[in-house]
Amino acid sequence: MNKLNLTSGFLLLGFSDLHYNHVALFLTILVIYTLTWTANLLLISSIILSAHLHTPMYFFLGNLSVVDISFSTVTVPKLLSCILHGRAPISFLGCLLQMFFFLFLGTIESLLLAVMAIDRYLAICNPLRYTSLMNCKVLVMLTCTSWVAGALHSLLHTYVVSQLTYCEDRLIPHFFCDLTPLIKLSCSSTTLAELLIYTIGSMAVIIPFLFIIISYVLIGCTIVKMKTSSNRSKAFSSCSAHLMVIFLFYGTDISIYFRPPSDYSSQYDRIVSMAYTIITPMLNPFIYSLRNQDVKKALKKLIMQSFSQR
Ligand SMILES: *[C@@H]1O[C@H](CO)[C@@H](O)[C@H](O)[C@H]1NC(C)=O
Numbered sequence: 046m047n048k049l050n051l052t053s054g055f056l057l058l059g060f061s062d063l064h065y066n067h068v069a070l071f072l073t074i075l076v077i078y079t080l081t082w083t084a085n086l087l088l089i090s091s092i093i094l095s096a097h098l099h100t101p102m103y104f105f106l107g108n109l110s111v112v113d114i115s116f117s118t119v120t121v122p123k124l125l126s127c128i129l130h131g132r133a134p135i136s137f138l139g140c141l142l143q144m145f146f147f148l149f150l151g152t153i154e155s156l157l158l159a160v161m162a163i164d165r166y167l168a169i170c171n172p173l174r175y176t177s178l179m180n181c182k183v184l185v186m187l188t189c190t191s192w193v194a195g196a197l198h199s200l201l202h203t204y205v206v207s208q209l210t211y212c213e214d215r216l217i218p219h220f221f222c223d224l225t226p227l228i229k230l231s232c233s234s235t236t237l238a239e240l241l242i243y244t245i246g247s248m249a250v251i252i253p254f255l256f257i258i259i260s261y262v263l264i265g266c267t268i269v270k271m272k273t274s275s276n277r278s279k280a281f282s283s284c285s286a287h288l289m290v291i292f293l294f295y296g297t298d299i300s301i302y303f304r305p306p307s308d309y310s311s312q313y314d315r316i317v318s319m320a321y322t323i324i325t326p327m328l329n330p331f332i333y334s335l336r337n338q339d340v341k342k343a344l345k346k347l348i349m350q351s352f353s354q355r
Contacts, residue, residue, distance in 0.1 A: 054136035055211075055230075058218045059127025060315065071128045077327050078121045084330040085110035087344060095343035101179045102168070105161045106334050108188055112157065113326035116150040119143060120221040120322045127220050140222035141207050147221065147322075148199035152249050154325075155298075156191040158291060159253030161333075165287075166260035169280070170267045198249050205238045206231075218311035223318065225302065229309065247303050254295045261288060286332045294325045 060070070092098045092107040123143070127133045135143070167175045202224055210233035219226045224242065228235045264284060271277040297320040334340045 053215075054134060054138075055140050055215045055217050055222070057123065057127055057133045057135055057220060057222070058216055058311075059124070059132060059220045061127075061131040062218075063312065067128055071125060074121065074125060074128070074323060077323055078117060078125075081117050081323075081327040082114060084327065084335060085114045088330045088334050088340065091340060091343040091347055094347060098339060098343055101164055101184050102161070103334075104184060104188065105157060105164060106330075108191075109154070109157050109161070109329060109333070112150050112154050113329050115146070116154060117323060117326040119146045119150060124220045124323075135222065137211075140217075140227070141203055143222045144206065144224060144227065145199050145203040148202055148224065149195045151195075151298075151321075152198045153191050153195035154294070155250055155253045156194060157188075158294065159256040160187050160191060162257040162260040162287075162291075166263055169264050194249075198245065201245065202238070202241060205241055209233050209235065209238065219315055219318070221318075221322070223314075225309070225314065226311065242302055250295060250298055250302070254291075254299075257291055257295075283336070286336075290325060290328050290332050293328070294321050297321045 088110045089107055092103045120143075123133055123135070164179060167178055171178070206224065206227050209228070209231035211230060212232040214230055214232070217226050217230060224238075224246075228238045228242075231238075261284060264280075268277055268280045268284065271280065297317045301314055301317055335344075
């Protein structure tokens with residue numbers, strides 16, 4: 046069992062052991078990926094260019110869009126090449142880098158969703174104190190904390206996996222270098238790596254998730270007490286849309302990483318992973334922002350301006 050040097054790598058299995066329609070899957074993922082870039086870029090540019098969108102909520106949404114674009118770019122190009130060629134080779138270093146960025150961006154996404162839920166809770170349930178609580182300093186601190194915590198959390202897992210030994214079996218039954226399949230593949234002791242997933246890894250998902258659930262329960266209580274029913278149904282519809290993407294992201298995430306190792310199924314993992322690696326980054330801008338009147342107005346103005354300048 047000699048330690049793997051950085052030049053010899055792995056082979057990503059993709060979906061080549063499953064029967065499926067290659068063309069249909071390729072095109073579907075390509076369309077979703079293009080939509081992800083377009084929607085998130087539109088959102089980022091309208092937030093930057095419209096002064097009335099310079100509020101805490103839109104700073105968080107802008108950051109979320111940057112994360113969403115990068116998060117899907119970490120996995121989708123390799124996935125598309127997997128579908129085209131059957132299997133895709135990846136170097137050991139490439140694999141670790143992919144895993145680092147995947148966990149880094151995934152953690153930030155999880156933390157940002159929680160910060161945004163708390164922000165909405167303060168804005169809806171505590172509107173009088175909202176502006177003093179969410180000031181510029183707090184805003185920058187919360188966003189920076191999310192980015193730094195994401196980097197440290199990812200570095201920890203990536204470092205531990207980089208110290209594992211890999212023997213003859215170099216076939217990763219997945220479409221990207223994810224934590225669990227790499228740990229499964231190792232022929233050295235993986236106790237520490239698994240322990241880290243169940244302790245620190247689960248905290249990074251479950252704590253933000255609890256904050257979100259508590260925030261939305263409190264928001265729900267305030268909505269029920271609202272006087273006008275049109276306000277109530279508007280608030281209710283936007284909150285239920287938020288909850289839907291939140292359950293899609295955290296539900297699939299929790300079902301993949303935090304279950305007994307004996308329940309491991311690469312087929313289930315690959316199909317369910319698609320939900321949070323590809324679908325959530327596309328849905329976020331539509332669910333959180335593009336249905337919003339303020340954003341629609343800002344977009345319309347942007348489009349008008351770009352035409353009138355010609
Ligand atoms: C991300 O958040 C920071 C700090 O709140 C803010 O300065 C920055 O403009 C945000 N980025 C985007 C693209 O909105």
